[in-house]
Amino acid sequence: MAEFKLHCFAQSGNAYKSALMLACCEADWEAVWIDFFNGQTRKAEWRDTVNEMGEAPVLEHGGKKLTQSGVINAYLSKHFKKLGAENDDEELEVLRWTLFDNHKLSGVLGPYRFLNVLMPTAPDPAVMNFLKGRLDAAFAVLEVQLGRQPFVALDRPTIADLSCAGYVFYPADELNFDFKADYPNISAWMDRLKELPGWKPPYEMMPGEIFRAQR
């Protein structure tokens, strides 16, 4: 049995953040597939026994059960002494960008992509335009930051980078963003992240069938 278990599914960018962390730490881990699209995380039993928040990812390790990718990755970073902060100021900076990601990037890009290609009914264009505007504003912030320094929070890769990268490596038609053309600093940062030992794109990292909604 593997030392770490990550409850996840291939479409989950939030789970990808922790899967990527486990891979970068060369952890002995296994994926426990969540049948998200048949409602597993909405069932009372799953909420009672796995995560009361009804969300992926969930990490199991040595009797601990952790949720929230930011918390999971902070735990893994301390455990493996990788991709973390080296002092209090750095820790705050890593936390600051992780919260920015959860609120402004992944917290919007996840639903935007879900409406775009995964939801069975076509999305309302007004909703998509609103979310796209929010995302362009958030990516503009990241673009400026990555023009100042090579990685999001510090001058070296940290778990804040993994957080901000949760969704950007999904196929372009799922995201509707052309990072190379519109966000060159983000695109160059993505190339740097691909150099991390253990890096793989999300659909190769986690179990699950790739699909697009048939409308």
Ligand SMILES: N[C@@H](CCC(=O)N[C@@H](CS)C(=O)NCC(=O)O)C(=O)O
């Ligand atoms: N802030 C959380 C977000 C987790 C999250 O929203 N996960 C999605 C899958 S990518 C989910 O399970 N959503 C279920 C729901 O919102 O009901 C994290 O970083 O772990």
